[in-house]
Amino acid sequence: MKVLLIEDNEELASSISEFLGREGYICEVSYNITDAQDKLISFQYDCVLLDIMLPDGNGLQLLSFIRAERIQSSILILSAKNSLDDKIAGLEEGADDYLTKPFHLPELHARLRAIYRRKKLNGSNIIAFNEISLNIDTLEATVNGQLLDMTRKEFDLLLYFVVNKNRVLSRQSIAAHLWGDYTDNFANFDFVYQHVKNIRKKISAANGTDYIGTVYGLGYKFNTSKQ
Template sequence: MLGMKVLVIEDNRELASSIHDFLAAESYICELSHSFGEAYDKLLFFSYDCILLDIMLPDGNGLELLRLIKKEKIQSSILIISARDALDDKVNGLEGGADDYITKPFHLPELHARLRAIYRRKRLEGSHIISFKEITLDTDMLEARVNGVLLDTTKKEFDLLLYFLVNKNRVLSRQAIATHLWGDYTDNLANFDFVYQHVKNLRKKISMVNGTDYIETIYGLGYKFNSSRS
């Protein structure tokens, strides 16, 4: 959903693979870690919108990893998953800073609903509609409108516009944009020229319906959605 980037920390490889395939089909960028150590390394070097955190890991406890996430001030949302429907785990996880808790076995559509709810609460203030002046995005229908006119955006262009809107007035590097929309494999690329092309296409489509070009190029750094432009 929305180019949302998720790290699944789950040692059951079959379950992790099922979650990955389901979320990928829903247009999430989904990555897997099967152990405490592997997950911790990823969290130090990459950023995620949400972390699915299993409590029982082969080389550590998920609640301890949750404490480290908070200690390092990692801003990702956290959904705890566990086979044990134990009240102590739930209480400790939520008091430790997790956003929600789901018990195995669970249906994947339920997991999807929980992720959408967390995203809305934390990033979209509870709504599936996000608006700024003449721009309106419907994150359920994946529709972008400018001055009431439906834009003919690709999925990546929609995600890019949403990423700009929820990060208004922040400078976003081309690498940050690439990683958010395409995943960590972009770290191995020599350049990020494809980001420029997507930004260019989005700007063109907005201007075609007489929308303001809020996307400002910050030379040598990246881009900024400048809300003060008119």
């Protein structure tokens, strides 16, 4: 999962970012509204962790910006304010959940996973298409009931394909989703090709269908019309 953390407390931001990194997340950090808006316009995120009290404004203003720009990221508000009015305002503006500081990092992790299951997987920890099944709790992928020997990046990439089936995904967007926004400056994305190649090989070895099609000049598409 790719997350944008908007938090002006650098020590707390570093602690959250490092924790989420250890849990396998890609976590980008903004310390103010202006930088966050630039990132949200330029890149895609599965979830935004949004502090309310920021040095250049109120986080609820940024929440309004996210909805006005039709940015599809989920929103988890983080705030030291324990006011019922703030919670109601955030949820009415479209936030998916609200976590009051101080909080335990494992609880943050659990909230993020719950939001992802609810928004992307219809509340389940399993996402499946035909013979392919992915368990986001155990990080296991099976094809025709056979467990695949996959790296974490390969699992995340296959999940990204299945969640976005029938959509063209550019090499740049795949790289940014799996490795972070700094990949925007990479000279090439050959490493994406290698990961796709490995996934195809492992699915084929389990007698599965290769649904991942190459869209020349653009990227890849998980094509559900292949049988």
